[in-house]
Amino acid sequence: MPEFVYSANGETYHVELQLVAKEFVSQGYNDGQIVTIFRAEKINFKHKDVFPHSSVDSMVCEISESVEFHFEGNSVEKYLKDMDGDKVQQLEQHILNWFDKNIAQPEFWSVENIKEFEIKFNQNDLSQGIYEALS
Structure with a gap:
């Protein structure tokens, strides 16, 4: 109803x-x-309605770029390059599940x-x- x-x-x-x-x-x-x-x-x-789907992908890219900038060594540029679309979606779902369990839904x-x-x-x-x- x-x-x-x-x-x-x-x-x-x-x-x-x-x-x-x-x-x-x-x-x-x-x-x-x-x-x-x-x-x-x-x-x-609900959290899933307002969570920006592009934010997880952007976060992964930002972490990868930060590692490349701050660290030197063999294969540093390969860090997180195996994060394909499925893995990004899984991470997003984990984040949303955490929000649902730990943070009040939007008012x-x-x-x-x-x-x-x-x-x-x-x-x-x-x-x-x-x-x-x-x-």
């Missing part, structure tokens, strides 16, 4: 309907007036499936207007 969020302007969404009611009041709306309210499905992000979120409703404003109970609009 999707979690819904609400907005008075279609841009800033809130989990709590009362915050949307406060926005309408601050804009000068009174009970009984018709207002447009937006309802959307809240999409929570930011996005919205999708936005629906617009016109309802009769009631600052004490916006849910009734939404319920009526959905009926």
Whole structure:
């Protein structure tokens, strides 16, 4: 079952309907007036959604270049050159697994499936207007 969020302007969404009611009041709306309210499905992000896939590959290249710069000797330029795409993906998965076990998931979120409703404003109970609009 999707979690819904609400907005008075279609841009800033809130989990709590009362915050949307406060926005309408601050804009000068009174009970009984018709207002447009937006309802959307809240999409929570996970580490895997925001982790930059190119960062692991870049990190491996940076380590390799650093070793070549700081160390001399036979075959130093070959260090980490056997890190193919599969190994980079495995390392990325290990990092994501570590994030999942040790770091809280992101608290930011996005919205999708936005629906617009016109309802009769009631600052004490916006849910009734939404319920009526959905009926």
